[in-house]
Amino acid sequence: xxxxxxxxxxxxxxxxxxxxxxxxxxxxxxxxxxxxxxxxxxxxxxxxxxxxxxxxxxxxxxxxxxxxxxxxxxxxxxxxxxxxxxxxxxxxxxxxxxxxxxxxxxxxxxxxxxxxxxxxxxxxxxxxxxxxxxxxxxxxxxxxxxxxxxxxxxxxxxxxxxxxxxxxxxxxxxxxxxxxxxxxxxxxxxxxxxxxxxxxxxxxxxxxxxxxxxxxxxxxxxxxxxxxxxxxxxxxxxxxxxxxxxxxxxxxxxxxxxxxxxxxxxxxxxxxxxxxxxxxxxxxxxxxxxxxxxxxxxxxxxxxxxxxxxxxxxxxxxxxxxxxxxxxxxxxxxxxxxxxxxxxxxxxxxxxxxxxxxxxxxxxxxxxxxxxxxxxxxxxxxxxxxxxxxxxxxxxxxxxxxxxxxxxxxxxxxxx
Ligand code: ATP
Ligand code: MG
Numbered sequence: 001x002x003x004x005x006x007x008x009x010x011x012x013x014x015x016x017x018x019x020x021x022x023x024x025x026x027x028x029x030x031x032x033x034x035x036x037x038x039x040x041x042x043x044x045x046x047x048x049x050x051x052x053x054x055x056x057x058x059x060x061x062x063x064x065x066x067x068x069x070x071x072x073x074x075x076x077x078x079x080x081x082x083x084x085x086x087x088x089x090x091x092x093x094x095x096x097x098x099x100x101x102x103x104x105x106x107x108x109x110x111x112x113x114x115x116x117x118x119x120x121x122x123x124x125x126x127x128x129x130x131x132x133x134x135x136x137x138x139x140x141x142x143x144x145x146x147x148x149x150x151x152x153x154x155x156x157x158x159x160x161x162x163x164x165x166x167x168x169x170x171x172x173x174x175x176x177x178x179x180x181x182x183x184x185x186x187x188x189x190x191x192x193x194x195x196x197x198x199x200x201x202x203x204x205x206x207x208x209x210x211x212x213x214x215x216x217x218x219x220x221x222x223x224x225x226x227x228x229x230x231x232x233x234x235x236x237x238x239x240x241x242x243x244x245x246x247x248x249x250x251x252x253x254x255x256x257x258x259x260x261x262x263x264x265x266x267x268x269x270x271x272x273x274x275x276x277x278x279x280x281x282x283x284x285x286x287x288x289x290x291x292x293x294x295x296x297x298x299x300x301x302x303x304x305x306x307x308x309x310x311x312x313x314x315x316x317x318x319x320x321x322x323x324x325x326x327x328x329x330x331x332x333x334x335x336x337x338x339x340x341x342x343x344x345x346x347x348x349x350x351x352x353x354x355x356x357x358x359x360x361x362x363x364x365x366x367x368x369x370x371x372x373x374x375x376x377x378x379x380x381x382x383x384x385x386x387x388x389x390x391x392x393x394x395x396x397x398x399x400x401x402x403x404x405x406x407x408x409x410x411x412x413x414x415x416x
Contacts, residue, residue, distance in 0.1 A: 024057035212290035255339020
C-alpha cells in the first residue's frame with residue numbers, strides 16, 4: 001500500500017521542540033522498552049545512508065496498533081486497517097506502522113486486506129530495494145532483507161521481488177521509479193526497466209491527485225531534467241498527460257535554475273514538448289496533473305509572456321514592455337527562455353534594467369485613479385478604464401510627469 005496522504009511531521013497545534021530524528025528515536029525507545037521491535041524504515045534509512053537529511057522518519061514495528069495506542073495517548077489511527085498510527089511527540093508527528101504484508105491488490109492502489117507479519121515480510125511488500133531497508137534506532141544497525149545496501153552502494157534501482165507483479169500492485173510505482181532514479185542518479189536494473197515500460201500505460205488508472213503529487217515532488221528537485229527524460233523514455237508521459245508519447249530534448253527544463261516553481265517547470269516542459277510535436281498538447285494539464293487554480297494560472301501566464309517575448313518584444317513601446325516586465329510571472333518566463341535563447345534573456349534583462357530607471361520605474365503609482373476622475377466630474381462608465389490605461393501608458397512613457405499634467409490630459413481625452 002502507498003503511504004497515507006497526510007505525510008506532515010509538523011503538528012499544527014504546537015511548535016516542534018526537537019528534530020524529526022530525535023522524536024523518532026524517543027518514540028522508538030518507548031516501543032522497544034515495552035518489548036517490541038521498532039525500526040526506522042524506508043526512505044529515512046535510504047537517505048541517511050546516502051548522507052542526506054531525511055525530512056520524515058517512519059517507524060515500522062512489531063507492536064500492533066492497539067499497543068501503540070496504549071503506549072502513546074496521543075496516537076491516532078490514519079489507516080488503522082493497515083496498521084498505521086500517527087504519534088505526536090514534542091510538536092512532531094511520527095508515523096508508526098505495524099509490520100504488515102499486503103493482501104491482493106484489487107484496484108492497482110490499495111490491498112484488499114493486510115496481515116500483520118514480521119520485519120522480513122514487511123520489507124518485501126515495499127517497492128524498491130533501496131526503500132526496503134530498516135535501521136535500529138538505538139544501535140544504528142542496518143537490517144537488510146532485500147539487498148538494498150548493495151543496490152544503494154552501486155546506485156541501482158531495482159524492484160523488490162518480481163518487478164511486473166510489484167508494478168501491477170500499485171501503478172504509481174512506475175512514476176516513483178522515475179523520481180528515485182533521477183533524484184539519486186541511479187541506473188535502473190534491466191528487468192525493472194522492462195517491466196516499467198510494459199506497465200507504463202496502466203498509469204492512466206491512477207488517481208490524478210497521486211499523479212500530480214508525484215510530479216510536484218519530482219519537479220521540485222534539481223534533478224527534474226532526468227525525471228522528465230525517464231518519463232518520456234518509458235512512455236509514462238502519455239498516460240500522465242493524456243497526450244501521445246514524445247521523446248526528445250528538454251532544453252528549457254535543462255536551462256532552469258535549481259529553485260523554481262512547479263508551474264515554471266511545467267511551462268518549460270510544455271514548450272519543449274510543443275516544439276517536437278506542435279499538435280500533441282491537449283492543453284488539459286490542469287486536469288491530468290490535478291493542478292490547483294493558481295498553479296494553472298501561473299503556468300498559462302508564463303506561457304503567454306514567453307510567447308510575447310518570442311514574437312513581439314522588439315516592436316513593443318516602452319509602456320508595454322514595462323507592463324510586461326511588471327507581471328509576477330515575468331522572471332519565470334525569462335528562466336524558461338534561458339535554455340533556448342540565453343542571449344535574448346540577457347538582452348531583455350538589460351532593457352528592463354534600463355526601463356526601471358526611466359520615468360518613475362517599471363510600475364510607478366498611477367498619477368490618477370478612478371476616484372480622481374470622478375472628483376473632477378467624470379461619470380463612471382465604459383470609457384473610464386480606457387482613459388485610465390491611456391494615461392498610465394503616457395506616464396510610463398515619460399509623456400506625463402505629474403498628477404496635474406495627467407488631469408489636463410484626462411480632460412482633453414474625455415472631451416474628444
Ligand atoms: P520521499 O523521499 O519522497 O519521502 P520515501 O521513499 O520516503 O520518499 P514515502 O512516500 O515517504 O517515500 O514512503 C516511505 C516508505 O514507504 C518508502 O520508502 C517505501 O518503503 C514505502 N512506500 C511508500 N509508498 C509506497 C508504494 N507506493 N509502494 C510500496 N512501498 C511504498
Ligand atoms: Mg519519506
